[in-house]
Amino acid sequence: LGNVCWTRVSHAPWGVQSGLLIAAIHGRTAMQIPNCSSTLEADLIYPSLISESWAEVFEHLPDAIFIVAGPAEGGRIKYLNAQATAMFGYEPRDLIDQPIEVLVPIDLRERHVAHRSAYMQSARMRPMGAGLQLLGRRRDGSELPIDVMLNHVGDQTNPVTIAVVRDISERKQLEESLIKARDSAIQANEVKSRFLAAASHDLRQPLQTIWSLQSVLARALNGSELAPAIGLLKEAVRSMDEILSTLVDINRLEHGAIQPVMCDFQLSDILPRLRGELGYAAASKEVTLDIEESTEAVRSDPMLLPVVLRNLIGNAIKYTDKGEVRLRVRRQEEQVRIDVIDTGHGIPPEHLKRIFDAFYQVDNPHRDQRRGVGLGLSIVQTVCRLLEHTVTIESKLGQGSTFSVQVRRGSVTDARAPVMPEPENTAPPSNATKLLHIEDDPGVSQAMAMLLRLEGYQVVSAASRDEALQHIELHGLRPDVILCDYQLPLGHTGDEIVLEIAARLQHRPPTILLTGDITDKHVEQAKGTADLILPKPVDAQRLLRELERLLGKEG
Numbered sequence: 078l079g080n081v082c083w084t085r086v087s088h089a090p091w092g093v094q095s096g097l098l099i100a101a102i103h104g105r106t107a108m109q110i111p112n113c114s115s116t117l118e119a120d121l122i123y124p125s126l127i128s129e130s131w132a133e134v135f136e137h138l139p140d141a142i143f144i145v146a147g148p149a150e151g152g153r154i155k156y157l158n159a160q161a162t163a164m165f166g167y168e169p170r171d172l173i174d175q176p177i178e179v180l181v182p183i184d185l186r187e188r189h190v191a192h193r194s195a196y197m198q199s200a201r202m203r204p205m206g207a208g209l210q211l212l213g214r215r216r217d218g219s220e221l222p223i224d225v226m227l228n229h230v231g232d233q234t235n236p237v238t239i240a241v242v243r244d245i246s247e248r249k250q251l252e253e254s255l256i257k258a259r260d261s262a263i264q265a266n267e268v269k270s271r272f273l274a275a276a277s278h279d280l281r282q283p284l285q286t287i288w289s290l291q292s293v294l295a296r297a298l299n300g301s302e303l304a305p306a307i308g309l310l311k312e313a314v315r316s317m318d319e320i321l322s323t324l325v326d327i328n329r330l331e332h333g334a335i336q337p338v339m340c341d342f343q344l345s346d347i348l349p350r351l352r353g354e355l356g357y358a359a360a361s362k363e364v365t366l367d368i369e370e371s372t373e374a375v376r377s378d379p380m381l382l383p384v385v386l387r388n389l390i391g392n393a394i395k396y397t398d399k400g401e402v403r404l405r406v407r408r409q410e411e412q413v414r415i416d417v418i419d420t421g422h423g424i425p426p427e428h429l430k431r432i433f434d435a436f437y438q439v440d441n442p443h444r445d446q447r448r449g450v451g452l453g454l455s456i457v458q459t460v461c462r463l464l465e466h467t468v469t470i471e472s473k474l475g476q477g478s479t480f481s482v483q484v485r486r487g488s489v490t491d492a493r494a495p496v497m498p499e500p501e502n503t504a505p506p507s508n509a510t511k512l513l514h515i516e517d518d519p520g521v522s523q524a525m526a527m528l529l530r531l532e533g534y535q536v537v538s539a540a541s542r543d544e545a546l547q548h549i550e551l552h553g554l555r556p557d558v559i560l561c562d563y564q565l566p567l568g569h570t571g572d573e574i575v576l577e578i579a580a581r582l583q584h585r586p587p588t589i590l591l592t593g594d595i596t597d598k599h600v601e602q603a604k605g606t607a608d609l610i611l612p613k614p615v616d617a618q619r620l621l622r623e624l625e626r627l628l629g630k631e632g
Contacts, residue, residue, distance in 0.1 A: 140243045141165075145177050147236030152177050152193050155237070164244050166216035177240075182214045196227065197236055213242070222249045284614035285591070287314050289524035292617035296531055314614075337378040337464050341487030344371045344406060344413075347383045351390060351404075359394050365401035366394070373406055373413050374487035381460050382484070385468070388457045389417040389480045397421035397477070408486070415482045423474040432470060510628065513548065513556035513586075515539045515574060517566050525560070528617055534624075542569040542577070549581050556586050558628060563592035563603065563610075572606035587627035591615060 135142045141161035146153050154172050162169055165180055172179065177193070178186040213223045226241040291314060295307045352368045359366035368390075375382070386404070393402040400420030407414045424432060432454055461468040461482065472478035512534045516522040519540075526536045537554055539545035542565060548554040559578065561571040571590045579585035590603055593613040603610055608627055611620065 140241050143240040145238045148194055148197055180213050182212050182220055221246050286520040286524045288614045288617055289528045293527045341374055341376050342379050343374050355390050364397050368404040371406035375413050376485040376487040377464055385457050385460050393417050393419035411486050413484045413486050417480045420477040423476050424472040424478055425474055511535045511556045513537050513559045515545050515561040541566050542574045559586050559588045561590055563590050572603040575606050
């Protein structure tokens with residue numbers, strides 16, 4: 078047989094190794110093996126032992142080898158190699174001439190006899206129990222998972238089965254470890270999602286109270302020596318709001334809760350709004366913000382593309398101490414390229430590959446949360462992937478960075494404005510404006526009432542559905558506008574209550590719903606009821622602007 082056959086058989090992978098071995102001993106055709114005085118088939122069928130050459134090969138194989146007689150001899154073991162004795166804990170003399178079922182778990186032995194007989198009726202080379210989990214039984218009664226490759230040798234008179242057995246305990250342990258790790262990761266992800274959903278609602282309530290009280294104090298202490306402290310309070314609350322919102326957004330993106338709605342629209346529909354939102358942040362650092370005018374039309378989501386640009390511009394302002402941040406739009410054949418260019422610190426080359434990783438910040442080793450939590454660019458990449466846009470970065474250390482977003486061109490003729498109306502410059506509502514505020518959290522209710530009364534609203538507060546309807550039915554309240562929380566006691570929701578009020582008034586007043594829930598399902602349900610749905614905590618100035626806008630439309 079020699080070293081050539083040994084190398085081919087012993088060093089091949091499991092499937093190939095078994096195939097080569099079984100191919101070498103398959104069929105009735107006499108295969109003359111070099112350096113062997115007889116064929117393997119003759120050795121197996123006629124003498125009681127195999128030739129020394131084949132025995133040497135079998136002894137050096139890494140898997141257990143059994144040669145088992147046919148049904149006429151009760152499926153008895155005629156040969157086993159050293160690996161077989163080591164695997165099952167028997168001495169060779171304990172297994173020779175014993176039924177192969179001695180190595181099968183007791184409760185499976187009767188079934189195994191039937192399977193063995195059926196195999197001999199249509200014997201061919203194949204894995205045993207394909208798709209099933211096979212078990213062997215050691216001498217001490219313990220069981221082990223195995224893979225078995227079978228092949229039939231000989232004729233109906235002298236049938237012999239070659240069984241190549243592999244112990245797959247380590248593989249099973251690895252599979253179980255991977256399954257446990259996967260299940261743990263899924264469970265941890267679900268726990269994280271539930272936690273963020275609960276935290277979003279529970280934390281937004283007190284944040285809304287703080288926002289409202291801060292606005293009240295800012296008015297009351299305007300021009301006093303405490304005014305700077307109130308300004309610091311505002312920035313602290315804004316930072317808390319941004320961190321919470323960012324964590325919630327990335328969680329929603331990961332779980333596919335946000336689905337894009339693609340349409341054609343002009344960039345001029347969204348760029349002015351970004352200029353207004355981010356102008357203050359740039360001015361406070363004495364950084365020039367230049368968002369160029371553009372009439373280019375793009376195909377994207379008019380709600381999600383601003384998220385990308387807002388994060389890129391905000392990130393550029395954060396890391397620019399002097400100079401400018403500029404948004405530039407360029408047409409490139411069927412694409413529109415939007416560049417956000419800054420004159421900031423620049424990014425070292427070794428950090429560029431990880432710049433879009435979640436929680437990764439280049440120069441915030443001490444995790445100063447005033448500088449965010451490092452999720453802005455991760456959100457940019459996630460949203461761009463969702464929208465099938467490409468985002469890239471070029472940066473030179475000490476000179477600044479350019480983030481570029483490639484977006485498909487849209488049709489100007491078909492372009493439609495996104496549902497993002499600009500606040501109208503309407504006069505503040507008069508003192509006679511009646512506002513029904515439905516909110517079950519006492520802190521939020523009191524702080525909001527103080528703020529709105531300072532703005533001249535006549536505020537009527539209700540903590541529940543029944544109290545709100547009581548104001549309508551018993552006290553004759555006819556609100557000019559409704560401000561309502563979404564989740565209210567006893568399972569009532571804001572949109573349901575607003576519809577009940579509308580039925581009693583025979584018209585629906587302008588309505589704003591506030592929600593601290595991060596799920597999208599209820600938002601879709603409430604869209605037909607409310608004029609506007611705002612997440613908590615809502616910036617007091619934005620809320621006042623939206624109220625003015627709604628009342629201005631009615632006027």
